[in-house]
């Protein structure tokens with residue numbers, strides 16, 4: 107049934123809290139992609155939807171229209187179980203660099219199409235490009251062959267994958283319309299469905315560094331994503347995880363690669379490593395392995411060095427310098443200036459995690475305009491997670507900057523990102539807040 111496109115009427119219906127029919131939504135979204143719906147009309151519609159909400163049916167329809175807007179990847183002739191993971195976006199969230207090699211070492215095949223940094227959040231492609239020579243622009247056939255040969259590839263989406271999401275995401279980013287479960291679910295799940303993997307694990311971030319700041323909303327988003335994935339025949343699960351402080355201690359492209367290598371080579375423990383293990387075993391569970399078996403295989407893949415070797419194989423296959431696995435801090439470019447924030451004595455009660463991401467981006471780790479290049483060397487090392495007791499002269503953050511001016515600016519900004527309590531103990535926030543569709547151990 108074709109519907110005559112009447113954007114003002116559809117905007118008004120959403121403003122008044124009505125659900126749009128499948129045909130109405132399809133007409134509006136397709137019309138936007140075709141240039142028949144103006145940017146201001148789509149902006150108004152999105153804001154009405156963010157404030158009034160969308161139904162589950164609307165989220166499912168949006169996902170389908172997104173997928174149908176472009177190409178899809180066919181992984182059906184790969185021999186292993188195909189697995190994908192996706193984070194809704196965080197700060198110091200470098201899990202893909204560890205999780206993909208872990209899964210490949212466990213016999214899964216990971217053809218991961220990743221994105222670039224957005225707003226205060228980092229992007230996997232920008233991080234990988236900090237490795238000298240590393241290429242993310244693989245053709246579909248090269249990606250496919252690499253995954254069949256070594257079990258993993260992390261690359262930019264080639265061709266015309268979900269063009270509607272690209273357009274809408276850029277618009278949402280500048281109109282305050284990112285935080286809607288239905289819009290995020292359609293954005294994330296359309297890319298996962300188009301990416302072709304049969305098993306999909308989502309890491310839904312929650313906290314002041316995430317797009318979803320409160321737990322009930324994050325859990326709703328996780329359930330919605332899982333429902334959409336399952337309705338399309340994909341084994342889908344989600345973890346809802348804490349993003350009230352940077353996940354790894356590093357925020358910034360090369361710094362994050364170095365930390366991921368540290369985890370892969372068994373030289374770093376803590377929350378970042380714990381979450382990587384949890385995500386990898388959750389994803390493996392979706393392929394039909396028991397939770398306990400998944401956990402033990404993933405731990406073995408890390409301890410044996412197999413995962414580190416898979417990472418090395420990927421770097422080699424994508425033309426990066428494989429010595430990054432042996433000597434990350436020599437191979438990755440270092441920033442010329444390092445300054446340290448010493449905030450004085452107290453117990454770290456909290457971080458303004460979004461602002462930390464913005465400060466790292468301001469140093470050059472992220473973009474101001476979408477055509478900007480990112481600086482691989484700059485960023486933050488956040489040494490004091492929530493609950494840390496700092497003495498008067500202790501360092502809380504090392505700022506890695508291009509210039510002393512940049513470093514001084516960042517140190518000044520960081521003072522107001524850190525909340526210190528006097529005397530009392532502050533509990534560490536739980537890392538995994540909820541599991542949907544995966545048991546865990």
Ligand code: URA
Pocket residue numbers: 193194195284289290291293294317
């Ligand atoms: N990540 C996405 O891919 N899309 C969103 O809408 C939010 C986070």
